[in-house]
Amino acid sequence: GEDVEQSLFLSVREGDSSVINCTYTDSSSTYLYWYKQEPGAGLQLLTYIFSNMDMKQDQRLTVLLNKKDKHLSLRIADTQTGDSAIYFCAAKGWSSGSARQLTFGSGTQLTVLP
Amino acid sequence: KAGVTQTPRYLIKTRGQQVTLSCSPISGHRSVSWYQQTPGQGLQFLFEYFSETQRNKGNFPGRFSGRQFSNSRSEMNVSTLELGDSALYLCASSTGTADEKLFFGSGTQLSVL
Numbered sequence: 001g002e003d004v005e006q007s008l009f010l011s012v013r014e015g016d017s018s019v020i021n022c023t024y025t026d027s028s029s030t031y032l033y034w035y036k037q038e039p040g041a042g043l044q045l046l047t048y049i050f051s052n053m054d055m056k057q058d059q060r061l062t063v064l065l066n067k068k069d070k071h072l073s074l075r076i077a078d079t080q081t082g083d084s085a086i087y088f089c090a091a092k093g094w095s096s097g098s099a100r101q102l103t104f105g106s107g108t109q110l111t112v113l114p
Numbered sequence: 115k116a117g118v119t120q121t122p123r124y125l126i127k128t129r130g131q132q133v134t135l136s137c138s139p140i141s142g143h144r145s146v147s148w149y150q151q152t153p154g155q156g157l158q159f160l161f162e163y164f165s166e167t168q169r170n171k172g173n174f175p176g177r178f179s180g181r182q183f184s185n186s187r188s189e190m191n192v193s194t195l196e197l198g199d200s201a202l203y204l205c206a207s208s209t210g211t212a213d214e215k216l217f218f219g220s221g222t223q224l225s226v227l
Contacts (some may be wrong), residue, residue: 031214033215033216035218040220041220041221042118042120042204042206042218042219042220042221043157043204043206043216043218044218045215045216045217045218048215088157092214101159101162101170101172102147102159102214102216103159104149104156104157105156106156107156107157
């Protein structure tokens with residue numbers, strides 16, 4: 001089945017750019033997602049990209065997809081303290097014969113320092 | 115438009131008991147998925163319901179079950195609770211289309227003593 005991996009921690013200074021990386025194993029994954037989770041809350045969908053795209057930009061967020069290397073990244077420009085949260089990468093691929101399951105990475109804890 | 119609503123927000127149970135969690139999806143969404151989130155295992159998929167039918171199932175024991183009603187509301191049941199079932203249970207709704215954008219509720223924090 002699909003496996004999604006992320007680094008666990010990232011610290012940046014306020015105003016800098018943050019780059020969160022993710023790798024996945026299933027080359028047939030059709031959609032890839034980034035979610036944000038703040039303490040005590042559920043997951044908030046930030047953005048997503050279809051597998052035939054290389055890049056998607058949405059205000060301060062830029063998603064880059066390298067399909068050959070099965071590598072996904074999320075860049076947050078001008079990072080603010082309110083961006084401190086856990087960021088999850090998720091891939092929609094095949095698992096036990098079904099394409100409908102999203103597999104999540106373990107999450108990257110982003111800490112924004114003043 | 116109201117978001118995904120999960121009740122209750124917190125639950126405390128003892129080993130051997132059973133528990134039912136509820137999820138009301140976004141209006142118009144026909145798919146409801148359930149996930150278990152723990153510090154050690156991360157987010158693990160439990161099952162997905164679409165139009166009252168279980169469409170996909172993760173690798174959890176039969177003690178974990180669910181159902182979906184005609185109004186798309188869903189319930190999840192865990193019987194014979196174990197200490198390891200302590201977790202945040204998240205419900206997510208979607209339209210059920212190919213892009214599978216999931217919208218999550220705030221979750222039910224279950225503690226098993």
